Amino acid sequence: MATTEKLVEIKNLKQYFNIGKANEVRAVNDISFDIYRGETLGLVGESGCGKSTTGRTIIRLYDATDGEVLFNGVNVHGKKSKAELKEFNRKMQMIFQDPQASLNPRMKVSDIIAEGIDIHGLAKSKEERKRRVVELLETVGLNKEHANRYPHEFSGGQRQRIGIARALAVEPEFIIADEPISALDVSIQAQVVNLMKKLQKEKGLTYLFIAHDLSMVKYISDRIGVMYFGKLVELAPADELYQNPIHPYTQSLLSAIPLPDPNYERNRKRKTYNPSVHQYTEDDDVQFREVKPGHFVQCSVKEWEQYKTQYAK
Amino acid sequence: MEKILEVKDLHISFHTFSGEVQAIRGVNFDLLKGETLAIVGESGSGKSVTTKALMRLLPESNSEIKAGEILFDGKDLAKLSDKAMQKLRGKEISMIFQDPMTSLNPTMKIGKQIIEPIVKHQKLSKSAAKKRAIEILELVGIANPEVRFEQYPHQFSGGMRQRVVIAIALACNPKVLIADEPTTALDVTIQAQILELMKDLQKKIDTSIIFITHDLGVVANVADRVAVMYGGKIVEIGTVDEIFYNPQHPYTWGLISSMPTLDSDDEELYAIPGTPPDLLHPPKGDAFAPRNAYAMKIDLEKQPPMYKVSDTHYAATWLLHPDAPKVEPPPAVKRRQREFLEMKEGN
Ligand SMILES: Nc1ncnc2c1ncn2[C@@H]1O[C@H](COP(=O)(O)OP(=O)(O)OP(=O)(O)O)[C@@H](O)[C@H]1O
Ligand SMILES: Nc1ncnc2c1ncn2[C@@H]1O[C@H](COP(=O)(O)OP(=O)(O)OP(=O)(O)O)[C@@H](O)[C@H]1O
Ligand SMILES: [Mg+2]
Ligand SMILES: [Mg+2]
Numbered sequence A: 001m002a003t004t005e006k007l008v009e010i011k012n013l014k015q016y017f018n019i020g021k022a023n024e025v026r027a028v029n030d031i032s033f034d035i036y037r038g039e040t041l042g043l044v045g046e047s048g049c050g051k052s053t054t055g056r057t058i059i060r061l062y063d064a065t066d067g068e069v070l071f072n073g074v075n076v077h078g079k080k081s082k083a084e085l086k087e088f089n090r091k092m093q094m095i096f097q098d099p100q101a102s103l104n105p106r107m108k109v110s111d112i113i114a115e116g117i118d119i120h121g122l123a124k125s126k127e128e129r130k131r132r133v134v135e136l137l138e139t140v141g142l143n144k145e146h147a148n149r150y151p152h153e154f155s156g157g158q159r160q161r162i163g164i165a166r167a168l169a170v171e172p173e174f175i176i177a178d179e180p181i182s183a184l185d186v187s188i189q190a191q192v193v194n195l196m197k198k199l200q201k202e203k204g205l206t207y208l209f210i211a212h213d214l215s216m217v218k219y220i221s222d223r224i225g226v227m228y229f230g231k232l233v234e235l236a237p238a239d240e241l242y243q244n245p246i247h248p249y250t251q252s253l254l255s256a257i258p259l260p261d262p263n264y265e266r267n268r269k270r271k272t273y274n275p276s277v278h279q280y281t282e283d284d285d286v287q288f289r290e291v292k293p294g295h296f297v298q299c300s301v302k303e304w305e306q307y308k309t310q311y312a313k
Numbered sequence B: 001m002e003k004i005l006e007v008k009d010l011h012i013s014f015h016t017f018s019g020e021v022q023a024i025r026g027v028n029f030d031l032l033k034g035e036t037l038a039i040v041g042e043s044g045s046g047k048s049v050t051t052k053a054l055m056r057l058l059p060e061s062n063s064e065i066k067a068g069e070i071l072f073d074g075k076d077l078a079k080l081s082d083k084a085m086q087k088l089r090g091k092e093i094s095m096i097f098q099d100p101m102t103s104l105n106p107t108m109k110i111g112k113q114i115i116e117p118i119v120k121h122q123k124l125s126k127s128a129a130k131k132r133a134i135e136i137l138e139l140v141g142i143a144n145p146e147v148r149f150e151q152y153p154h155q156f157s158g159g160m161r162q163r164v165v166i167a168i169a170l171a172c173n174p175k176v177l178i179a180d181e182p183t184t185a186l187d188v189t190i191q192a193q194i195l196e197l198m199k200d201l202q203k204k205i206d207t208s209i210i211f212i213t214h215d216l217g218v219v220a221n222v223a224d225r226v227a228v229m230y231g232g233k234i235v236e237i238g239t240v241d242e243i244f245y246n247p248q249h250p251y252t253w254g255l256i257s258s259m260p261t262l263d264s265d266d267e268e269l270y271a272i273p274g275t276p277p278d279l280l281h282p283p284k285g286d287a288f289a290p291r292n293a294y295a296m297k298i299d300l301e302k303q304p305p306m307y308k309v310s311d312t313h314y315a316a317t318w319l320l321h322p323d324a325p326k327v328e329p330p331p332a333v334k335r336r337q338r339e340f341l342e343m344k345e346g347n
Helices: A051-058 A082-091 A109-119 A126-139 A144-148 A156-169 A186-203 A214-220 A238-243 A248-255 A262-266 A301-311 B047-055 B082-088 B110-122 B126-139 B145-149 B158-170 B188-205 B216-222 B240-245 B250-258 B297-301 B331-346
Strands: A006-017 A025-036 A040-045 A066-071 A092-095 A174-178 A206-210 A223-228 A231-237 A287-292 A295-299 B003-016 B019-032 B036-041 B063-072 B093-096 B176-180 B208-212 B225-230 B233-239
Touching (some): A025 A066, A186 A214, A231 A238, A248 B188, B019 B036, B019 B047, B019 B208, B110 B145, B126 B158, B158 B188, B188 B208, B208 B216, B216 B240, B233 B240, B240 B331
Parallel strands (some): A174 A206
Antiparallel strands (some): A006 A025, A006 A066, A287 A295, B003 B019, B003 B063
């Protein structure tokens, strides 16, 4: 389903916090990549490496420190009219990591889900609004009895499903899903992932899928980007990344995936990553480079040559 | 082995506008000294409520322990006074919550939040407590602990917050540690470090751990035993090998079939059909029956008892009744059973 049409272009994006202070954090430090219409781009990496910040900056929850994000060719952070802004807000939706914090505790589930429908006038009548809410609840594995309850009456996983229903309600083009399924049990995870894939097929949706469960990321993603300390260190088609991880951080990450097999776990050998293995010097021009077609790695020229002889056949 | 905690016939309800939600409907299990018991199961099945009950952290306004006992150190925690409970909480029994944001105070510096329980329970001086706090932050893998000590929760990423919560729970070397999805927010390398840390600690101070997670890979890594919950009950319990290689309950079969493996590229993942039971009106029979392709007439009428599979393995399914027909488990489960048999014969 992935096309070659660029839906989102991220160019030299930077997001720093507390600039100039002792506790300055370069959460996103000069990353560039494209997301094609209809694809799922998985984003993985160490916790705290800047995945959520990347997502939040793309959707304009933060103003970028530097660099730009183009959506359908239009600069996201540029000036816009009210109408443009509203349309933009509908087309790009985010599903949050923390369902607890993202649902208004004083609103009924039906109103939470229908909020976007109301703002964008997507239902013509009360009946249609209600029907859509019930439909959405069922799509995410809840049922119509849940519509009149409040968020605190739900389990963690149930709350996350409400967040997904809310994002789907406005029929967006692009969804940034920040760990949308980590709080769900495996069967519901399977349901949600099947659902996301189905919606993608039917509506040509594009996803940026941030997650820690690497088996699931591999399953859902067309391509996967690996982040480490504010940088994108590797980007490749999903199967390729798992078969030929090149950056030592990616190798360490893949070696730590827990598998549902007690015997395997008892004998697991984990690789650790130590950034000093690169032995970069001041003169090294460390950049994101293509090692084989479609497979990019952050590396020095020397490493690049080495990777190419080692991996590119 | 010595039992450190015994939960007997626990029933818990919530009183809501729509009526009584019977969230826990007769839960029984023991926790042995020094072991890790994993609790898995559908979202909404009662994992968090069960463990919150052990800490007596259920909302007072609308929850009720309707029956049952929670025996710890010769005391019934279900009936302990609030004051006595406060002394235990955070010291003898400690909990890491599912949602790190709710367990951290957003307006209080991280350091202060770690020091508080140390000062309260261990009677250390402020400066000694600070030293210990920084040690623990380092232990859970937070770089620059001195700087981080002075920061607020919103300045931490999701995974870093969770490590702080873990640091707080470990601060007093508890006898029982309840960890409710402690690593879901972490990447797999940090997760592996935290799991190793928990295992280390367990060896050192013989802590018993109740570990709730949806990640069966993590279960395979940490658990000695596994309890599977569905609809407010434990439907299967056994050693980690018994549950992964010889599961008996059709819900456990469904769970195992739903997992993607690193080489699954089927069009669709298997998902258990149907919706979770409505605990406002719990079904008369086996709560899983409406979604169970193997259900028999009796499943709709009567709740199955716990059948013994081995000394350590029990499952509540009518399929284990001596008169029940022999059925074929789903392919993913059969593959596991076969591989395991081969492995056993191999060595
Ligand atoms: N509002 C903020 N103010 C200051 N620092 C922040 C803020 N938000 C994030 N950070 C910092 O930016 C870095 C990246 O955080 P981010 O939440 O993007 O990580 P992440 O990759 O999503 O991690 P996780 O997997 O744990 O969710 C972290 O060091 C974090 O402490
Ligand atoms: N405060 C409450 N008021 C009413 N019902 C509640 C309350 N807390 C929990 N419940 C209900 O109790 C049941 C069990 O919830 P619990 O949080 O234990 O699920 P869980 O197994 O931990 O799920 P998850 O994996 O999603 O965290 C659910 O049906 C939930 O809706
Ligand atoms: Mg994040
Ligand atoms: Mg829970």
